[in-house]
Each structure stands twice: as C-alpha cells, then as structure tokens.
Amino acid sequence: MSNARWATVERPRAPRPGRSWAVWVEPDEVAGAVRRAAAGDKDAWDAIVRSFSGLVWTVGSGHRLGPADTAEVLQTTWLRLLENLDRIREPERLGGWLATTARRESLRMLRLRGRELPTDDEHVFAREPAPGPSPEEAVLDRDRDRGLWRAFSKLPERCRMLLHLVIVLRPPYAEVAETMGVPVGSIGPTRARCLERLRRLLVDDGNGPVAV
Amino acid sequence: MVDDSTSGGPDGLDDPTTPDDRDELGELGELDDDALLAALAGVLERVSTPPPEVLEAAAGLFTWRTVDAELAELDYDSLVAPPELGVRAAGQPRILTFEAGGLTVEVEVDDVPGARRLIGQLTPPGRADLELRTAADAVVGRADELGRFVLDLPAGKLRSSLRIRRGEDVTETAWVPL
Structure with a gap:
C-alpha cells in the first residue's frame, strides 16, 4: 500500500475562532462543492470524498467496527450522499450530515452483526x-x-x-x-x-x- | 476530574533521553484548547484517512450517478411462472432472471429467516460493482471474476432494484418485490 496519496492532502489553513479546521474552512466552499457535484462535477465529488472520508472513517471505527465493516459503512454513507446530493437541505453543514449518516449506518452494521452497542465508558x-x-x-x-x-x-x-x-x-x-x-x-x-x-x-x- | 498527579513538576523537564522531542511535545502540552485542537487538526488531516483503495471506491461511486443506466427487464420469475408441470414444489427457492442488451442477471432468493440473501450470477461472467436498492435503503457488494455474488436482503419483502456497474456500463434491473 502506497502512502503517496496520504501525503497529497493539503495543509490546513490557520484556524479561525468558531470555524472548522477541516480542509474546507469556509462553509460556502462546502456548499459550492455539493452544488457542483450535484451538477455532475466529478472533481467536486472527489474533493468532498477526500475532505470528509477521514471523519466518516473515524465515526465507523469509533463504533467498534473492524476495518472491513468500517469500509462498508463509508461506502454506504457516500452512496447515501450521492442519492441525496440535490436534496441536502443545508449543504454548508455537510460534515454533520455525513457524521450522523455514518452513525446510523454504523449502528445498522452492529445490529446486522448482532453485536452490542458500544459502551459509553x-x-x-x-x-x-x-x-x-x-x-x-x-x-x-x-x-x-x-x-x-x-x-x-x-x-x-x-x-x-x-x-x-x-x-x-x-x-x-x-x-x-x-x-x-x-x-x-x-x-x-x-x-x-x-x-x-x-x-x-x-x-x-x-x-x-x-x-x- | 483532572488528575494532576501524573503531569509531573518542574523537574519533569530534565529527562535526558530525547531532549528536543521532549521540549517540542512539552510545548504542545502547554497550548490552550483551541491551539492544541488546531495542531491536532493538521495531523489528523494527513493521517486519519481510510486506506487508499477505500477512498478510490468512494470516488468511483460517482459514475453511478452520471451514467444512464440500461434497464434490465424481468424475464422470468418462478413465483409467477411456475415450472413447466404447473406445480411449484413447496420450499423451492424463488428464481428470477433479468435481461438487458448483452447482460443476463440470474438471482435466487435464499429465504432463511433472519438471514435472507440474494445469490446471483451475471452472464457474461466478470467482476462488477453492485448496489441493491430499496426505497429507503441500499446494500453495496461486488460480483467476483466469475460473475457470482451474494447480497444481504432486508428481513421483509421490499420492492428492490439491482444496479450493476462494469466500468462505464451501468445496468439497472426492473423493480420487483424481493
């Protein structure tokens, strides 16, 4: 497995008070990318996937799913977004939408696997x-x-x-x-x-x- | 809540092992919440990512959307077209066949309660990305190099459609209750 791809991720910008530190600092940028992807722009989709997959991955792992199940949660979460690209009500809050969707998919995966919910402890x-x-x-x-x-x-x-x-x-x-x-x-x-x-x-x- | 017993006093600084690292990390430890989160953001952004092949698969999903799918019509359903003798043996699995242009999709509903599955075969054989869609849900999977696949089915019988992607070619079966 090559690490090259990991190294291509952009450096973060300086944090600003009350803002996110993700690649997408400006909510407008996220909303714009969602709109462009909905219009069929593959580059915009790739950028969204690159920027938010880490978050979705963390949510899956955080629910005690193994790498294979987490990969499936990630894939299904992106599929959900794809189906809803032109229906996302607040595209500037895409991160929140993805995180909560990933949680739902993680819980569904846990149920499917017959495992208990993660403990809060x-x-x-x-x-x-x-x-x-x-x-x-x-x-x-x-x-x-x-x-x-x-x-x-x-x-x-x-x-x-x-x-x-x-x-x-x-x-x-x-x-x-x-x-x-x-x-x-x-x-x-x-x-x-x-x-x-x-x-x-x-x-x-x-x-x-x-x-x- | 915060237990200070392990954070060390002033003499925590004179450990000789790796003074530079220690100093740098020590400085990080002094940062306030926002500054520490900012430093962590820079690190997470570079390392806390899924494996490359998972990212690639997610990026590849986009063709699901942009390509016009060819419809594969239902060609045969053992439920509505019983075997030739006119009597459908009880307990026989339900078999359906869909046809589109150059692709045949044959599926069998494995109706084990609590573990319903769709077992299928693509002809011509070959790998493909699959997505079994219901109104509210979607399950993703993959056909192997022989065109075989198994997908989990929801507990209840729901109208479903199977999407098959091979390179740029996307085929979508008619919606049927599975």
Missing part, C-alpha cells in the same frame, strides 16, 4: 498502542507531529472520535452530540477532559507507560 476500551512507528507516523515529517499523533493514538476510542468530530464539525455541537449518542451539554466537558488527557500524554511521552 471510555475506560473499558482504552486501546493498547502497537509498538514501533506506524505507517501514519511515516507520513508526518515533524517530530512534533509524530509525537502528537502517538499521544492521540493512546487516547480511548471515544475521545479520539469526539476530538475528530469537534475539529471537523462547526459549533454548535448538536451534530457531534447526535453522532456520539450523548446529550449536547456533555460535549464541552468531555472535550475538555479528552484534551487534558492528551496534554498529559504529551508531557509524559518518553517517560514510559502512562496511567490514563
């Missing part, structure tokens, strides 16, 4: 990081970024999903809450708690195992 699923550099670390050119990714990877699944969602989706976080299946009031405190954990992991990196 983050501690149950604290993930064991694999030893050695990951392929992800190989595409990050700065030590700082590799360290940040390493720390992020050690966070519990739910924390990773939440942080990814609040990065890509704009406030207010109704869609984040819906995608996480939690009350909207809990998003702020959980976000703060997850960031605090991330800070601790960053500070302790290199000092051996961290009690999370």
Whole structure:
C-alpha cells in the first residue's frame, strides 16, 4: 500500500475562532462543492470524498467496527450522499450530515452483526498502542507531529472520535452530540477532559507507560 | 476530574533521553484548547484517512450517478411462472432472471429467516460493482471474476432494484418485490 496519496492532502489553513479546521474552512466552499457535484462535477465529488472520508472513517471505527465493516459503512454513507446530493437541505453543514449518516449506518452494521452497542465508558476500551512507528507516523515529517499523533493514538476510542468530530464539525455541537449518542451539554466537558488527557500524554511521552 | 498527579513538576523537564522531542511535545502540552485542537487538526488531516483503495471506491461511486443506466427487464420469475408441470414444489427457492442488451442477471432468493440473501450470477461472467436498492435503503457488494455474488436482503419483502456497474456500463434491473 502506497502512502503517496496520504501525503497529497493539503495543509490546513490557520484556524479561525468558531470555524472548522477541516480542509474546507469556509462553509460556502462546502456548499459550492455539493452544488457542483450535484451538477455532475466529478472533481467536486472527489474533493468532498477526500475532505470528509477521514471523519466518516473515524465515526465507523469509533463504533467498534473492524476495518472491513468500517469500509462498508463509508461506502454506504457516500452512496447515501450521492442519492441525496440535490436534496441536502443545508449543504454548508455537510460534515454533520455525513457524521450522523455514518452513525446510523454504523449502528445498522452492529445490529446486522448482532453485536452490542458500544459502551459509553471510555475506560473499558482504552486501546493498547502497537509498538514501533506506524505507517501514519511515516507520513508526518515533524517530530512534533509524530509525537502528537502517538499521544492521540493512546487516547480511548471515544475521545479520539469526539476530538475528530469537534475539529471537523462547526459549533454548535448538536451534530457531534447526535453522532456520539450523548446529550449536547456533555460535549464541552468531555472535550475538555479528552484534551487534558492528551496534554498529559504529551508531557509524559518518553517517560514510559502512562496511567490514563 | 483532572488528575494532576501524573503531569509531573518542574523537574519533569530534565529527562535526558530525547531532549528536543521532549521540549517540542512539552510545548504542545502547554497550548490552550483551541491551539492544541488546531495542531491536532493538521495531523489528523494527513493521517486519519481510510486506506487508499477505500477512498478510490468512494470516488468511483460517482459514475453511478452520471451514467444512464440500461434497464434490465424481468424475464422470468418462478413465483409467477411456475415450472413447466404447473406445480411449484413447496420450499423451492424463488428464481428470477433479468435481461438487458448483452447482460443476463440470474438471482435466487435464499429465504432463511433472519438471514435472507440474494445469490446471483451475471452472464457474461466478470467482476462488477453492485448496489441493491430499496426505497429507503441500499446494500453495496461486488460480483467476483466469475460473475457470482451474494447480497444481504432486508428481513421483509421490499420492492428492490439491482444496479450493476462494469466500468462505464451501468445496468439497472426492473423493480420487483424481493
């Protein structure tokens, strides 16, 4: 598997207060791409897929689906968008639409597989990081970024999903809450708690195992 | 909620192992929420993506939309056209055949309760992307190099249409209850 494609993703722009940090900083840009894709512009579709697949993937993985099931959730989510391209009511909020659709598809997949819904308890699923550099670390050119990714990877699944969602989706976080299946009031405190954990992991990196 | 016992004091800085990394990460650890999220956004954007082949498949879906599908008419349905003797044996699987231009789609409804499936064969054989659509739903799948495929069916009998994509050619079967 080549990493070339991963490296072609554009650098993010500087964050602005109250805005998303995704490739699409301007909601108008997203809405424009949705309109162009609806009119048959393949490049616009490709750009949308490139920009939001990471989010959809995170939602699938965040529901404890394996890579094959997550790939199917992703494919079905894009299919849903394709069917609804000219019917999306708020195209500028495409990220939220995709995240909630991906959640629905993830839950459907879990039901199909006869598995239980994921627990809300983050501690149950604290993930064991694999030893050695990951392929992800190989595409990050700065030590700082590799360290940040390493720390992020050690966070519990739910924390990773939440942080990814609040990065890509704009406030207010109704869609984040819906995608996480939690009350909207809990998003702020959980976000703060997850960031605090991330800070601790960053500070302790290199000092051996961290009690999370 | 925040447990400060592990975040270390001022003497946490003099670990000799990798001073540069430690300093950089330490600086990250000092950032406020917005700045830390911004740094994380830059990293996630580059690494938190699906495998390339999954992205490619998603990009490829677009041809579903842009290409005019050829309609494959229902040619045979064992439910409405019982076998030649005029008596349809109970418990026989239902078989349907659809025909379009150069493509024949033969499917069998495997009616196991709780695990209904559509088992099919494309002629001429060959790989194809498949999408089984109902009014509210769609299941995606793939035919193998021999043209064989299996798709999950919803629990109830619903009007469905199967879309078959081979390269630029898209065929869509007539809508029938499956």
